[in-house]
Amino acid sequence: MGSMTFKGGVHPYDGKDLSKDKPIRELLPKGELIYPVSQHIGAPASPIVAVGDTVLRGQKIAEAGGFVSAPIYASVSGTVKAIEPRRVTVGDMVTSIVIENDGEMKEAEFQKTEDVSSLSREEIIGKIKEAGIVGMGGAGFPTHVKLSPKEPDKIEYIIANCAECEPYLTSDYRRMIEQPEKLVAGMKIVLQLFPHAKGIFGVEDNKPDCIEKLNELTAGESRMEVAALKTKYPQGGERQLIYAVTKRSIHSKMLPADAGCIVDNVETLVAVYNAVALGQPLMNRIFTVTGNAIADPQNFYICIGTNYQELLDAAGGFKTECKKMIAGGPMMGFAMFDINVPTTKTTSSLLCFTEDEVAEYESTACINCGRCVEACPELLVPSRLADYGERGLSGIFEKWHGLECVECGSCSYICPAKRPLAQSIKTMKKQVLAAKRKK
Amino acid sequence: MSDLFHVSSSPHVRSKDTSGRIMLYVVLALLPTTCFGIYNFGYRAAILILVTIASCVASEWVFEKIVHKKSTINDFSAVVTGLLLSLNLPATLPWWEAALGGVFAIVIVKMLFGGLGQNFMNPALGARCFLLIAFAADMTKFAIDDYTGATPLAAMRNGEAVNAMDMLIGRTAGTIGETSAIAILFGAIVLILLGVIDLRIPGTYIVTFVLFLLLFSGHGLDANYITAQLCGGGLMLGAFFMATDYVTSPITPNGKLLFGVCLGILTGLFRMYGANAEGVSFAIILSNLLVPMIEKITVPRAFGLVKEGKKHE
Numbered sequence A: 001m002g003s004m005t006f007k008g009g010v011h012p013y014d015g016k017d018l019s020k021d022k023p024i025r026e027l028l029p030k031g032e033l034i035y036p037v038s039q040h041i042g043a044p045a046s047p048i049v050a051v052g053d054t055v056l057r058g059q060k061i062a063e064a065g066g067f068v069s070a071p072i073y074a075s076v077s078g079t080v081k082a083i084e085p086r087r088v089t090v091g092d093m094v095t096s097i098v099i100e101n102d103g104e105m106k107e108a109e110f111q112k113t114e115d116v117s118s119l120s121r122e123e124i125i126g127k128i129k130e131a132g133i134v135g136m137g138g139a140g141f142p143t144h145v146k147l148s149p150k151e152p153d154k155i156e157y158i159i160a161n162c163a164e165c166e167p168y169l170t171s172d173y174r175r176m177i178e179q180p181e182k183l184v185a186g187m188k189i190v191l192q193l194f195p196h197a198k199g200i201f202g203v204e205d206n207k208p209d210c211i212e213k214l215n216e217l218t219a220g221e222s223r224m225e226v227a228a229l230k231t232k233y234p235q236g237g238e239r240q241l242i243y244a245v246t247k248r249s250i251h252s253k254m255l256p257a258d259a260g261c262i263v264d265n266v267e268t269l270v271a272v273y274n275a276v277a278l279g280q281p282l283m284n285r286i287f288t289v290t291g292n293a294i295a296d297p298q299n300f301y302i303c304i305g306t307n308y309q310e311l312l313d314a315a316g317g318f319k320t321e322c323k324k325m326i327a328g329g330p331m332m333g334f335a336m337f338d339i340n341v342p343t344t345k346t347t348s349s350l351l352c353f354t355e356d357e358v359a360e361y362e363s364t365a366c367i368n369c370g371r372c373v374e375a376c377p378e379l380l381v382p383s384r385l386a387d388y389g390e391r392g393l394s395g396i397f398e399k400w401h402g403l404e405c406v407e408c409g410s411c412s413y414i415c416p417a418k419r420p421l422a423q424s425i426k427t428m429k430k431q432v433l434a435a436k437r438k439k
Numbered sequence B: 001m002s003d004l005f006h007v008s009s010s011p012h013v014r015s016k017d018t019s020g021r022i023m024l025y026v027v028l029a030l031l032p033t034t035c036f037g038i039y040n041f042g043y044r045a046a047i048l049i050l051v052t053i054a055s056c057v058a059s060e061w062v063f064e065k066i067v068h069k070k071s072t073i074n075d076f077s078a079v080v081t082g083l084l085l086s087l088n089l090p091a092t093l094p095w096w097e098a099a100l101g102g103v104f105a106i107v108i109v110k111m112l113f114g115g116l117g118q119n120f121m122n123p124a125l126g127a128r129c130f131l132l133i134a135f136a137a138d139m140t141k142f143a144i145d146d147y148t149g150a151t152p153l154a155a156m157r158n159g160e161a162v163n164a165m166d167m168l169i170g171r172t173a174g175t176i177g178e179t180s181a182i183a184i185l186f187g188a189i190v191l192i193l194l195g196v197i198d199l200r201i202p203g204t205y206i207v208t209f210v211l212f213l214l215l216f217s218g219h220g221l222d223a224n225y226i227t228a229q230l231c232g233g234g235l236m237l238g239a240f241f242m243a244t245d246y247v248t249s250p251i252t253p254n255g256k257l258l259f260g261v262c263l264g265i266l267t268g269l270f271r272m273y274g275a276n277a278e279g280v281s282f283a284i285i286l287s288n289l290l291v292p293m294i295e296k297i298t299v300p301r302a303f304g305l306v307k308e309g310k311k312h313e
Helices: A121-130 A171-178 A180-193 A208-217 A238-246 A266-276 A308-314 A371-375 A382-390 A394-399 A410-414 A421-438 B019-041 B043-066 B077-087 B095-113 B123-134 B152-157 B164-169 B181-193 B200-216 B223-231 B235-242 B253-273 B280-297
Strands: A024-026 A033-036 A060-063 A078-087 A093-101 A157-162 A198-204 A224-229 A261-265 A284-290 A298-303 A324-327 A349-353
Touching (some): A024 A171, A060 A093, A121 A180, A121 A266, A157 A180, A157 A238, A171 A180, A171 A266, A171 A284, A180 A198, A180 A208, A180 A224, A180 A266, A198 A208, A198 A238, A208 A224, A224 A238, A261 A266, A284 A308, A298 A308, A308 A349, A382 A394, A382 A410, A394 A421, A410 A421, B019 B043, B019 B077, B043 B077, B043 B095, B077 B095, B123 B280, B152 B223, B164 B181, B164 B223, B181 B235, B200 B223, B200 B253, B223 B235, B235 B253, B235 B280, B253 B280
Parallel strands (some): A024 A298, A157 A198, A157 A261, A198 A224, A284 A349
Antiparallel strands (some): A033 A093, A078 A093, A284 A298
16 A cells, blocks of 8 residues: 655655664753743743742743643753743743753652553543643644543544654654654553544654554554655645545644544653653653754754753764754754754754755746645645735735645745745735734 | 854755756757757758847847846746747748847747746747738748648648648648657657646647547548647647746646646637638637636635535535
8 A cells, every 4th residue: 555645745855864873862961951931832831930949850840821831840950040031942032940950860759650541531631731741743732732622532533743754853763763662652541532533653654664663562552553654745744644644634724623633743642651651741852963064963862941052062063164053844943043042842953054055046036837836735826825925915815825824835945936935925824814813 | 143044934945946947958858849840941940949049048138238137048948938939930931030039029028027927928929929920921931842831731721631640750841840749749758757847738738629629620530630630730839838838827736727728729719710720829829818817716725625615524
C-alpha cells in the first residue's frame, strides 16, 4: 500500500542527516534559567514565587491564569533572581521568572501512579492540567483543553503527530528511536480517555526505522496502528495529517474534534506519560541544534528555560560565520536577532545557516505560473491572495478564502519569482481577523 | 541590537527554480521545432528567428531605459516571445516586418501594460495578428523552395487531399515552427517532464476541438481528416506553447480546463465557419481576454470547505 498523504505540498531539502544519527545527550544548564509566563496559547500564567525564594526542580513557580492556560515549573533547583520582562525567541519582551541555578538539581517529590488504568477520566485530565502540558510541536495549546472536547464519545481517532515534516528537525525522530515505549505509553493513557477512539501514529516514510519500532511495540495493542505517511511538507500540519490518516477534512472554523480527531505531538504524548504515570510536571524536552554553520550538530535533552547561547556552545558553536539563526524549522520557524533568549515548552530547535536564502534572491514580478496553487495544501491561490493583501483588498481576500491559510509557507518556498507570498497573506490575515474582533 | 543576523518572515528556505530558469526551459523545449524549421525552410528561417529575438530583447531594453526602469531582459521572457513570434511567421516574410512585429509584441502588448506578468494578451500572438492585418499578403505567402504555397489546411478547405504523414513530420508549407507536429510534441513532452506545463490546457483544448470536429465538420469519424486538422496550422504549437503561456492563462485549476474548452470551441468555429482556414491565433487571443472572467467563476474551494447547503459529513 502506498503511503497516505494530502494534495499539494512541497519537497524542500531535508537536511536531517546533519543530526539524525546523534543520540540524545542530556545537557545540564550552568547559568540562569528564564521562564516566560506565556509559553502557551491562552492567558499568561501568574507567578507564585517571589524574588529570593529557593525553589526545587519540579516546583510550581507560576499558576495557570485561567482554564485555557498552563502552570509553569522550575526545571532546576536554585533561587529566584528576578521577575521581570525578558526577550523571547520571537522578539517580544515577556514577563519572566529568572532562576539562578545552584547546579544541584534538588528535586521536589513526584508521586508515581503504579496502575494508570485505575485512574478516572477526571484524574488523568487533572494530572495533565497540573503538569502544565501544552502542545509541544510549536502551537502550545494547553493539552488538558484539547483532551476535554464536548463529546468525548465522538472522538474516533487519536493521532500522534510523528511526521516531523519540517526540514532539519530530528528531535521527534530521536525520541521515537530511543524511547518509543514512552510515546506508546502516552498514547495508551490518552486512549483511556476516549473509549471509542483508535490511536494512530502518523510517521513520514523517510523514517522507516521509527515505523518498524512502533509497529513492534504496538503489535499487541488492538487499539493502536502505525500509518506510514508520504514524506512531504507540510505532512505534519494538523489539517493535512488528519486528512492523510482519516480522509476527513476540516477548515479554519472547525476543531479536529469536530471531525472526531485529536492530534498530539510526540513530545506532548511523552509529557503526558511522564505526568500521569511518573507524576512529573513538564520540565524537559528534546531539542535539536543544527544547520551548516554549527560545528557539531546535536540532539539535546534540555531543561526548559535553558538559554539558547548555552545550547549553541554545547554544540561546539559556529564553525563558520552564521548569517541566519532560526528558532524552529526553516519553513515556519522564527528568524532570531538575539541568541540570548530562553527555550520554552514549544521550542524544538535552533538552526544556524551560513547563507540567508531569502536575501540571496531578489523578488521579481509574478509570472502567474501557478506553482503556488499546486503547492498550497489548503487549495488556495496564494499569488492572488498576496496581491489582494498587498493592496489591502480585504473583501476579495476573504472571498478567495484567504482566512483558510495555514501559514505553512509552501507558496513562498516554491515561487520562482521569489515573492514573499506567505508573508503578505499572513499580514492580511492578521488585519482581517483583527477587524473582525473589533466588530 | 545585533546586525549579525538576517531577520525575515518564514519560510527561510527557497526552491532553486527562478522565472529565468523556467523561460530557459521553454527555449530548450522549442529547440526541436526551431531546428526543424530551419532545416525545412533554410537560411531565411534562421535569419528571421534571430531578427525577431534581437528585436524583442532590444525593444525591452530600450523601453526600460527610456522609462528609467530596471532592465528585465535577463529573465529571458523577451527571448521566448521573440522565438515564439518567429515560429509563427512564414519564412519569406521581409526581415523588417518581422522586426516591427517584435517591437509591437514587446512595447505595445507587454511593456505598456506593465511588463512581465501584466499583459492580458499573448505578446507573440498579438504581434502575429498585428502583422496579419498590416501585411496580409506577406503573412500568407508560403511559397518557398519545394512548396507550392498552399498550407495543408488551405488545401483541405479547397477540397484537395493532404498527406497526414507529411503533416506529422512537417514536410509541408506553413509558418516556420508550426509544420512539424512531432517536433512540437517532443518539446511539449520535455516541458511536461520538467514540470513547466501540465496537460490541463492543451488536453482540454485538443479534446474539445476533436469533439467539435466530430459534431460539426461533416466528416464524422474520419481519422485522416482529424489528424490533418490537428497537425495542420498552428494548433499543436498553439496548444502546447502559446495557450499555456502562464501570464495570459487562468491560474485556477478549473479555470485552466474551462480555458481549454473555450479554445477548442473557438478554434473549431473559426476553422469551420471563418473566412480563413486558420483560427488558432485568434482563438487564443480571444480566450486570453476571457481569462479574468474565467478566474472569477472558478475560484477554488479551500480545503475542508464544502458546497453551501451540503452538510459536512
